[in-house]
Amino acid sequence: MEYIYLDNAATTKVDPRVKKVVEDFLSECYGNPSSLHKMGRDSAHAVDEARVKIAALIGAKEDEIIFTSGGTESDNLAIKGILEKNEGKHIITTTIEHPAIYNTCKYLEKHGYEVTYLPVDEFGMVDPTDFENEIKEDTVLASVIYASNEIGTIEPVKELAAIAHDHDVLFHTDAVQAVGKMDIDVHKIGIDMLSLSGHKIHAPKGVGALYVSNDVKLAPILHGGGHERGIRSGTENVPGIIGLGKACELLRTEMAGDISHMKGLRDRLISNITENIDKVKLNGHPTKRLPNNANFSFDAVEGESFVLHLDGKGIAASTGSACSSTELKPSRTLMATGCGEVEAHSSVRLTLCKFNTVEEIDKTLEIIPEIVNNLRMMSPLWEE
Ligand SMILES: Cc1ncc(COP(=O)(O)O)c(C=O)c1O
Numbered sequence: 001m002e003y004i005y006l007d008n009a010a011t012t013k014v015d016p017r018v019k020k021v022v023e024d025f026l027s028e029c030y031g032n033p034s035s036l037h038k039m040g041r042d043s044a045h046a047v048d049e050a051r052v053k054i055a056a057l058i059g060a061k062e063d064e065i066i067f068t069s070g071g072t073e074s075d076n077l078a079i080k081g082i083l084e085k086n087e088g089k090h091i092i093t094t095t096i097e098h099p100a101i102y103n104t105c106k107y108l109e110k111h112g113y114e115v116t117y118l119p120v121d122e123f124g125m126v127d128p129t130d131f132e133n134e135i136k137e138d139t140v141l142a143s144v145i146y147a148s149n150e151i152g153t154i155e156p157v158k159e160l161a162a163i164a165h166d167h168d169v170l171f172h173t174d175a176v177q178a179v180g181k182m183d184i185d186v187h188k189i190g191i192d193m194l195s196l197s198g199h200k201i202h203a204p205k206g207v208g209a210l211y212v213s214n215d216v217k218l219a220p221i222l223h224g225g226g227h228e229r230g231i232r233s234g235t236e237n238v239p240g241i242i243g244l245g246k247a248c249e250l251l252r253t254e255m256a257g258d259i260s261h262m263k264g265l266r267d268r269l270i271s272n273i274t275e276n277i278d279k280v281k282l283n284g285h286p287t288k289r290l291p292n293n294a295n296f297s298f299d300a301v302e303g304e305s306f307v308l309h310l311d312g313k314g315i316a317a318s319t320g321s322a323c324s325s326t327e328l329k330p331s332r333t334l335m336a337t338g339c340g341e342v343e344a345h346s347s348v349r350l351t352l353c354k355f356n357t358v359e360e361i362d363k364t365l366e367i368i369p370e371i372v373n374n375l376r377m378m379s380p381l382w383e384e
Pocket residue numbers: 009010069070071072073075098100145148149174175176177197198199206208322323
């Protein structure tokens with residue numbers, strides 16, 4: 001059975017061209033970038049080249065890129081690193097952040113910081129006026145997700161960053177889901193820090209980066225040999241970094257085509273499902289959403305059962321976010337948009353990538369109504 005992978009917000013397949021360069025660096029060029037000899041210098045040079053490619057994708061300067069182990073570390077470094085170097089005990093974030101931000105903020109609350117979690121509207125959108133109203137004398141940092149990993153809503157990051165700066169507040173965004181799915185230019189948007197992760201953009205797992213504006217002072221959270229200009233110690237994950245660089249290089253030339261391909265598939269899924277299945281709701285914003293995200297709540301269908309039935313038919317999808325899909329708690333993001341617990345439990349997220357095909361989507365569209373019907377027939381909640 002050909003497996004249809006529609007869980008690309010959880011992780012993506014490594015692009016074969018990325019795999020090739022990673023393999024070369026695993027086997028041929030394994031010097032430590034800190035070593036003085038030729039193999040070390042070659043590795044250091046390759047890491048610097050990767051840095052240039054990542055910077056170019058997001059409009060940053062190369063010395064504004066710090067390599068990390070992924071989105072979670074980038075988020076932790078951004079938030080904790082800023083707090084150590086800047087005065088102020090108040091942070092603003094949102095109720096729909098990924099746990100890498102949300103739980104970091106919860107941790108900080110136990111260590112003397114005050115955190116405001118901004119609400120969102122029914123589509124998962126933050127209101128810039130609410131944001132401005134929450135800023136106070138003591139606010140040091142705001143962190144707002146660029147686009148939701150669960151419902152795909154794209155936040156008004158440019159507007160929020162401008163408001164933050166009007167009040168001398170630093171602005172970070174978790175762009176782990178947005179990079180590669182939309183044009184991002186950190187200088188034009190005016191953000192101070194941005195997190196990204198390799199495994200969401202067809203590079204390997206365990207590598208990521210944090211963009212930090214040269215105007216911002218950041219303290220390390222990992223102490224050691226002083227790598228990455230003293231901000232992130234630890235021998236560089238050279239193969240991972242090379243892979244991330246290659247993935248960003250490919251995105252620079254291919255992203256526009258990838259986006260329109262994913263949008264086409266996403267809209268095919270959304271229009272077909274909402275037109276042909278009764279009592280289904282599209283979660284997230286109808287238009288301001290990631291090109292690869294479709295998230296639905298089907299009345300009287302339990303999300304976990306749905307995902308297991310899809311899996312049985314050879315289709316990978318998820319409920320809520322990958323990180324919480326093994327928990328039985330309803331999704332915090334969906335609850336924040338005003339869904340009740342039952343509705344939140346009936347959500348399924350289908351997320352696409354450049355490798356998905358129209359045939360795969362059509363096959364999925366054939367299978368979904370059958371599963372929805374079967375689950376509804378067994379559900380005491382179903383009323384026709
Ligand atoms: C929005 C967002 N932030 C952060 C992360 C964590 O990234 P990583 O898995 O690279 O630690 C994820 C992963 O799902 C994510 O979707």
